[in-house]
Amino acid sequence: MTMKVALANSHSTRELRIKLRTEKVSLFYGSFQALRAITLEIPEKAITAIIGPSGCGKSSFLRLFNRMNDLISGARVEGLVSIDGIPIYDRTIDVVELRKRVGMVFQKPNPFPMSVYENVAFGPRRHGKKSRSELDMIVEQSLRQAALWDEVKDKLHQSGMALSGGQQQRLCIARVLAVEPEVILMDEPCSALDPVATLKIEDLMRNLSHDYTIVIVTHNMQQAARVSDMAAFFMMEEDRAGVLVEHGPTSELFTNPKDKRTEDYITGRFG
Amino acid sequence: MKTKMTFRSISSRKVTQRFAFSLLILATTIAVAPVIYIVIYMVLNGSGVISIDFLTQPPSQAGKAGGIFPAIVGSFYLMLGTLIFALPVGVLAGIYLSEYARDNWLTRLINMAILNLAGVPSIVFGLFGLGLFVMTFKFGMSLLAASLTLACQALAMTITTSREAILAVPKEYLEGSLAVGVTRWQTIRHIILPQAMPGIITGAILAMSRAAGETAPILVVGAAFIVPGLPSSPFDQFMALPYHLYTAAAHVPGMPKTIMWGIALVLLVVVLSFNLLAIFIRLRFRQRRTV
Numbered sequence: 196m197t198m199k200v201a202l203a204n205s206h207s208t209r210e211l212r213i214k215l216r217t218e219k220v221s222l223f224y225g226s227f228q229a230l231r232a233i234t235l236e237i238p239e240k241a242i243t244a245i246i247g248p249s250g251c252g253k254s255s256f257l258r259l260f261n262r263m264n265d266l267i268s269g270a271r272v273e274g275l276v277s278i279d280g281i282p283i284y285d286r287t288i289d290v291v292e293l294r295k296r297v298g299m300v301f302q303k304p305n306p307f308p309m310s311v312y313e314n315v316a317f318g319p320r321r322h323g324k325k326s327r328s329e330l331d332m333i334v335e336q337s338l339r340q341a342a343l344w345d346e347v348k349d350k351l352h353q354s355g356m357a358l359s360g361g362q363q364q365r366l367c368i369a370r371v372l373a374v375e376p377e378v379i380l381m382d383e384p385c386s387a388l389d390p391v392a393t394l395k396i397e398d399l400m401r402n403l404s405h406d407y408t409i410v411i412v413t414h415n416m417q418q419a420a421r422v423s424d425m426a427a428f429f430m431m432e433e434d435r436a437g438v439l440v441e442h443g444p445t446s447e448l449f450t451n452p453k454d455k456r457t458e459d460y461i462t463g464r465f466g
Numbered sequence: 467m468k469t470k471m472t473f474r475s476i477s478s479r480k481v482t483q484r485f486a487f488s489l490l491i492l493a494t495t496i497a498v499a500p501v502i503y504i505v506i507y508m509v510l511n512g513s514g515v516i517s518i519d520f521l522t523q524p525p526s527q528a529g530k531a532g533g534i535f536p537a538i539v540g541s542f543y544l545m546l547g548t549l550i551f552a553l554p555v556g557v558l559a560g561i562y563l564s565e566y567a568r569d570n571w572l573t574r575l576i577n578m579a580i581l582n583l584a585g586v587p588s589i590v591f592g593l594f595g596l597g598l599f600v601m602t603f604k605f606g607m608s609l610l611a612a613s614l615t616l617a618c619q620a621l622a623m624t625i626t627t628s629r630e631a632i633l634a635v636p637k638e639y640l641e642g643s644l645a646v647g648v649t650r651w652q653t654i655r656h657i658i659l660p661q662a663m664p665g666i667i668t669g670a671i672l673a674m675s676r677a678a679g680e681t682a683p684i685l686v687v688g689a690a691f692i693v694p695g696l697p698s699s700p701f702d703q704f705m706a707l708p709y710h711l712y713t714a715a716a717h718v719p720g721m722p723k724t725i726m727w728g729i730a731l732v733l734l735v736v737v738l739s740f741n742l743l744a745i746f747i748r749l750r751f752r753q754r755r756t757v
Contacts, residue, residue, distance in 0.1 A: 261645060263641070263644070263645070266641075266644070268568060268569065291647050291648070291649050292647065293647075294644060294645060294646065294647040295646070295647030296647075298645060298646060298647075299641075299645035301638065301641060301642065301645075303638060305636075305638035305639065305641065305642040306642075307639055307642065307643070307657055308639070308657075308661060317643070317646065317648070317656070318646035318647065318648060321646075321647075321648045321649075321652045321656070322647065322648075367642065370642070370646060371645070371646055373646075374646045374647055
């Protein structure tokens with residue numbers, strides 16, 4: 196299946212394959228409903244931004260795709276979530292394999308307490324790659340892809356936690372790239388960073404979007420407008436459950452929102 | 467309306483403050499003074515008897531002469547035995563309780579049982595060891611039975627410290643690791659355990675030093691006042707410093723006081739040096755981690 200997407204920073208419209216898909220997905224934490232009947236298609240090799248006010252279930256929605264919500268006891272998913280048409284909440288799905296294909300970058304940079312090199316090599320090592328030369332290559336390639344190589348090539352064996360916040364976040368991106376995922380989920384990746392570091396990450400995301408499907412949760416409207424091809428606007432209903440209000444190409448959603456609530460939000464009338 | 471401030475009220479508050487401050491200092495002194503007094507008293511009275519011979523010779527004349535070498539060796543064997551049994555079980559149980567156990571009534575019951583384990587009187591552990599290890603398992607009165615008994619007592623501490631050390635590792639590491647398709651066990655093995663290690667080791671050493679000082683439990687499961695030669699197998703009886711001290715002080719008529727203080731001093735040095743080692747390890751790792 197494909198969908199039409201007008202890519203950001205270009206005037207062309209392209210047919211893109213649908214990579215991720217949710218169909219009437221509801222998420223519960225115990226008796227609390229966090230998401231209600233979300234149906235959304237996310238195109239391959241493009242950036243989709245999830246926007247909306249705090250507490251509307253954006254992060255919970257993002258975490259559906261690598262089943263990170265499984266960590267919370269009492270979490271329950273109804274409906275269909277699929278990658279390349281494969282339902283990922285099926286019993287036969289190996290969650291570890293799924294997370295290899297669907298990487299995640301978190302709000303707060305979380306490098307492991309080890310060297311820059313070991314941070315990047317961590318995933319590949321655990322997946323059985325042992326040869327030094329192969330690991331060297333993966334580490335360099337991943338750090339280059341994450342636009343961090345030039346800054347850290349002389350301190351590969353120093354602690355990853357000694358880097359600046361922005362560098363740490365790019366290190367975390369390199370760590371994800373090293374296991375060759377298809378999808379990268381980003382949960383407010385710039386909210387702990389200064390504007391310069393934020394712009395670097397945004398450039399990086401644009402470059403990565405040629406090869407990876409990226410889904411980013413952000414509370415920063417400008418960021419969503421600058422960086423994403425598609426956007427989805429979430430809101431909380433009265434019982435605090437998150438619902439999808441509107442979605443579409445970013446340019447359309449921002450210039451010509453169909454729903455009054457979307458318009459109010461992006462023009463800064465609330466949230 | 468503002469309350470009018472006078473110099474008098476300020477000075478009376480100062481007096482109160484000074485009084486409270488003195489009280490705090492007094493309380494601290496009361497807490498610390500006995501420790502200092504005990505150490506000084508023991509060094510003054512016991513150091514005279516300490517010599518190479520005292521530390522390396524077996525006792526003679528029912529302990530009234532000779533040295534305490536077999537008791538020192540016995541105590542080290544006991545500490546080692548306790549460590550061998552209590553550390554692995556403690557770490558594995560700590561991992562299970564912090565990483566795998568769901569938060570339900572069973573887990574809460576287990577946690578409560580472990581907390582209460584620490585409060586069980588040590589002689590009860592001794593009788594438990596006598597019943598289980600000495601008689602049921604037929605290990606006899608032996609180093610093995612005593613090590614297992616002390617290990618059971620130490621478990622409360624090793625499990626609790628392991629669990630706390632593991633829980634203190636930031637959750638972000640777990641998330642970051644799972645997010646690159648690494649299994650939970652690999653995460654524990656390669657990130658969480660190395661981070662928790664200083665805390666785990668500190669707990670294990672403190673448990674060992676406590677085991678070294680225990681008298682009551684080993685009394686009934688294998689310690690002897692005088693054993694010819696050193697234990698040659700885990701099934702032998704053994705001498706141990708605290709039990710040797712107890713018997714020398716309570717059951718040997720005409721025991722020279724200096725020898726008693728000498729034994730006490732050696733025991734104190736062993737226990738305190740292990741505590742210092744634990745503190746040292748913790749400080750060292752803390753420095754390394756903040757790099």
